[in-house]
Amino acid sequence: MSDESNAAESGPSHRAIEIAVALLALAFGIIVLIGSLQVGIDWGSEGPRPGFFPFYISLFIIVGSIYNLAQATFLGGIKQELFSSWEQLRRVMAVVAPTTVYVALIPFVGIYVSSLLLIGVFMIWLGRYSLLKTAPIAVGVPTVVYIVFERYFQIALPKGPIEYWLGL
C-alpha cells in the first residue's frame, strides 16, 4: 500500500497542533469567564462572590492563550517539525480506541469482564500472541485484582451480570 510508505514521513505539523491547543485553552478560558460572570464576580454581603477568583484565573488563561496562539501563528517560536507521523498516531490510537471501549463497557459489564477483554484484545491484536498464551494473563489479572481488592481490602469494584450470575 503506497499510503503506508508515505505515512512514515507525513503527519500533522507541530504548528497545527499548537494552534489547536491554544484555541482549546482559549475556549476553556472563555467558558470559565462566562461561568464566573454567572455567579457574580463583584463583592456581595459575604465578601468576594464565588466568581471573583475564577474570573481573574480566566483572564490569565485567555491572555496566555492569545500569546501562545500568536507565537504559533506569526511570532514563529514553534518547532518546524512534525507533531508526530501518522504511523506514530496510529499506534497511539491503537491504545486510545480499545481503552475508550473499555471505559465505556465498565458501567455495563463491570470492571472484571472488561479488563479481561482489554488485556485479551491488546495481546492478540497488538502483540500477536496466541490465545493459549493470552488466556492465562487475561483471566489471571482480573482474578488477582478480585482477590486483592474485594477480598483483602474489601473495596467493591463495579460488577456486571456475569459476576452476579457467578454469585460473586
Next chain:
Amino acid sequence: MEEIGNLIQGFATVLEPFNIGVMIIGIVLGVIIGVLPGLGGANGVAILLPLTFSMSPTSAIIMLSCIYWGALFGGAITSVLFNIPGEPWSVATTFDGHPMAQQGKAGEALTAAFTSSFVGALFAVIVITLVAPLVARFALKFGAAEKFGVYFLAFCSFVGLSKEPAFKTVVAMMIGFALAAVGLDHMTGQLRLTFGFTELLPGFDFLIAVIGLFGIGEILLTMEEGLRFKGQSANINLRVVLQTWMELPRYWATSIRSCIIGCWMGITPAGATPASFMSYGIAKRMSPRGKNFGKGEIEGVVAPETAAHAAGTSALLPMLSLGVPGSPTAAVLLGGLLIWGLQPGPLLFVEQKEFVWGLIASMYLGNIVGLIIVLTCVPILAAMLRIPFPVIAPIILVLCAIGAYTVHNNPFDVIMMLVFGVLGYVLKKCDYPLAPLVLALVLGDKAEEAFRQALLGSQGSLTVFWSNGLVGSIMLLGLIALFWPTIQNGLARLRPRRAV
C-alpha cells in the same frame, strides 16, 4: 533538643512490625512502579492511595512515601540498562549511565546511581529534620495574606524556573486553578462553573487528573515511540559494590554540590527533573574529566542521581511545614493527608507529632531498606522490563482504571481519567508542563481561600499583600522568582558592558 526526642519516638513508631512490613511492601512496589513505563511516583501513589484508607494515617504515609522512595530508586535501573528513563528525573542519568552499561560496567553504574540516590536522600532527610520544625514554628504566625504569599511564591517559582515557555506554564497552571474552582464554593456554599451538569457537582479530583495525565499520558507517549526494550544485562555482586564504594568518595565535592542543588530545587518547587539536569551540567563544567562526560564517566551518574533524590525527598519539606508540596508526588501525598483527616500545614508539627516524626523516621529507614533492596534485586527488575509492552500496557491501563474508580467509586471518574490521559499526551508534546497544573488543582481551593480571606480583612484592597515586612518580602521573592529569566538576562547584559 526537643526534635531529637521526637525523632527517637518516630523511630519507635516505625519499628513496629506492621509498619516495617508496610515499609518493605511500599519500597518494593515503588521500585516496580519506577521501573515500569507509564507508572511513576505520582500516579503510582495515586492508584494505591485508596488501599490505605483503612490504615492508620502513620502507616499509610509510611507506605505511600516508601513507594515514592522506591520509584526514585527504580528510575535509575531503566536509565542505565535500557537507556530509557523510567522517570523524567532519570533522563540525565542515561547520559553516562547507559554508556557505562554498554562498556560492561552496568554493575558499577547502578551501584553508583543507587548509592548517590541514597546519599542525596539522606542529606535531604537531615535537612528536613533540622529545618522543617523551624519553618513550621515560623509559619504558625502566618495569617491569610502570608499564606497566600507562600502559594504565590511557589507558583511564581514554577513559571520562572521551569524550562518550558513561561506563558505555557501560566496557562497550564491556571487551567489547574480553574478546574479546582469547579463545583461547590467552600466559602459561600454556592455552586459554580457546573453549567447544570450533575457530573461536575463534586468538582475535579486531582487524583483522577494525576492518574490520567501521568499514567495514561505516559503510556500513549511510550506507544508513540514504539519502543522495543533492548537492554544490557547487569551483574551486581558484592565485589562490584565494594569496589564502586571505594571509588565513590573521590567525588565528594560533586556529591555535596549536587545535594545542595537538589535540596534547593526540591524546596522551591522546581522539582527533581531540573535539579538532575542542573547538577549534571555543573558537574560537567567543574569536573577535571568534564570532556569525558557522556562517554561513561561515573561522576556523570553521581551528579544527577544525588540531586534528583535530594530534590525528590526535600520536596516534602514545604509539604510538611507549609502545606505546599514541592512536586506532583508530594502533592498526591498531601491529598492523602486530607483524605485521612489531617490538616497539612504548620499545625501538623504541633498536633500530629507521631505522624510527622514517624514519617521523618521512616525516611531514614526507608532509604536504607531501599538501597539494600535495589542492590539485591536488579536481575529480577531487569527481567521485569523484558515483559513485552503489549502485555504490560493493558495491565497498567486496568490498574489506572481501578485506581481512578476507587477514589470516589464513580464510573464517571474513569472517563475523566481517559480524557486527562489524552490531554496529558497532547499537552506534554506541546511543552505545556503538567506539574503546575496538578499542583494548582491540589492547592486551588486553599490558595483561593487565603486570597479571599486576606482581601476580606482589608476590605478588598490589594495592599494587604504588602502590609507588613513578612508578607511583603514573601511577595517580593515571588516576583523575583517570576521574572528570574528576565533578571538573569539583564544581569548577563550588564556584565560585558562593565568589562568594556
